Amino acid sequence: MRTTVGIIGAGPAGLLLARLLHNAGIDAVVLESRDRSYVERRQRAGILEQGTADVLRAAGAGERMDREGLRHDGIELRFDRSRHRVDFPSLIGGRSVMVYAQTEVCKDLIALQLREGGPLLFEAEALAVEDAGTDAPRIRFRHEGREDVLECAYVVGCDGFWGVARKAIPAGLSQVFERTYPFGWLGILADVPPSHDELVYARHDRGFALLSMRSPAVSRLYLQVPDGTDAGEWGDEKIWDELERRFETADDWRLERGPITQKSVTPMRSYVHEPMRHGRLFLAGDAAHIVPPTGAKGLNLAVGDVVTFARALIHRQETGSAELLDAYSATCLRRVWQAERFSYDMTTLLHRAPGATPFEDRLQLARLERIASSRAAETDLAEAYTGFPFG
Numbered sequence: 001m002r003t004t005v006g007i008i009g010a011g012p013a014g015l016l017l018a019r020l021l022h023n024a025g026i027d028a029v030v031l032e033s034r035d036r037s038y039v040e041r042r043q044r045a046g047i048l049e050q051g052t053a054d055v056l057r058a059a060g061a062g063e064r065m066d067r068e069g070l071r072h073d074g075i076e077l078r079f080d081r082s083r084h085r086v087d088f089p090s091l092i093g094g095r096s097v098m099v100y101a102q103t104e105v106c107k108d109l110i111a112l113q114l115r116e117g118g119p120l121l122f123e124a125e126a127l128a129v130e131d132a133g134t135d136a137p138r139i140r141f142r143h144e145g146r147e148d149v150l151e152c153a154y155v156v157g158c159d160g161f162w163g164v165a166r167k168a169i170p171a172g173l174s175q176v177f178e179r180t181y182p183f184g185w186l187g188i189l190a191d192v193p194p195s196h197d198e199l200v201y202a203r204h205d206r207g208f209a210l211l212s213m214r215s216p217a218v219s220r221l222y223l224q225v226p227d228g229t230d231a232g233e234w235g236d237e238k239i240w241d242e243l244e245r246r247f248e249t250a251d252d253w254r255l256e257r258g259p260i261t262q263k264s265v266t267p268m269r270s271y272v273h274e275p276m277r278h279g280r281l282f283l284a285g286d287a288a289h290i291v292p293p294t295g296a297k298g299l300n301l302a303v304g305d306v307v308t309f310a311r312a313l314i315h316r317q318e319t320g321s322a323e324l325l326d327a328y329s330a331t332c333l334r335r336v337w338q339a340e341r342f343s344y345d346m347t348t349l350l351h352r353a354p355g356a357t358p359f360e361d362r363l364q365l366a367r368l369e370r371i372a373s374s375r376a377a378e379t380d381l382a383e384a385y386t387g388f389p390f391g
Helices: 012-023 036-041 050-058 063-068 088-092 102-116 236-246 298-319 328-350 358-373 375-386
Strands: 002-008 028-031 070-072 074-079 082-087 097-099 124-130 138-143 146-157 175-190 200-203 209-215 218-226 260-274 281-283
Touching: 002 012, 012 028, 012 102, 012 298, 028 124, 028 138, 036 102, 050 063, 050 097, 050 298, 063 102, 074 358, 082 088, 082 358, 082 375, 088 375, 097 209, 124 146, 146 298, 200 328, 200 358, 209 236, 218 236, 236 260, 260 328, 298 328, 328 358, 328 375, 358 375
Parallel strands: 002 028, 002 146, 074 200, 146 281
Antiparallel strands: 070 097, 074 082, 124 138, 138 146, 175 218, 175 260, 200 209, 209 218
């Protein structure tokens, strides 16, 4: 097989890249190791930045998002039993975010790709990226029980942290920056309408909690738990009781309970691999960087990466200049590090570290009070939360 761009991974980044390239008349093949059903139901992110939503619309993939997604114009911070709303439009010129699950983004993009785009091969396991440093990279993969080779002009690895793409960058060229956190998130899906119409980020002496949603009828909630926690150790009533404690307020707000349909524990880490490019191989999304989910940046960073690559390749096709392709890694990393900074700030602002001292607790409260009392501090948070510019 031969194509211009070989894309490893049919998550939202790989699928969106295929769509952007298709719209520009550039052929691509997408290889996905899992089956279609798995891709369309794996639970991940649910918050789309303003820029991500705009890119999906421009790509022709925003119709159902605009019909079924939930536009959010702010978030609520809770601490010391008080509530403070950060109003995005009043602070940053009308920008907002969209609550629309990654599963739904993938469904929309898969339907478009199968109807209009190039080949999308499910259960096609990428085994290796070969000759990445040359002008003719290849993806060796297994599909329908036999090995094959996809010859490419460019390879984009959207295959996540455990994928093969990053392994093709020589160790001597790689730098890794990472931090692991001594806690994780116990996440649940529950068949109950959300107890608040916007996301609630709660800092409590017992640990962090997040109230989110997937639809007007389905709630998504999280609890900070010790690293290594087994979700099976938490019964349903214990989870709801703990959520009630951490969301407590001085007014009459109440948390609605309902049947829990899914439980899982997400570890927390920050990770960046530099560079994000080697020869004709380009890394995107979790293949190059991971952020703790507190800042809602993971999917949005991946979108920024593939938008940057698509723009650079289109520029190359139209002008013959490789300037933007050569700048890909540096361009993406500027945005990546700002997102890493914001996600780290939000994580350390809201989570109680094991063994935290009273001094550290007071500093957290002082930081939250600063946001609640300073328009400048609020604006900084709102700008970062709704998204840094692409490119």
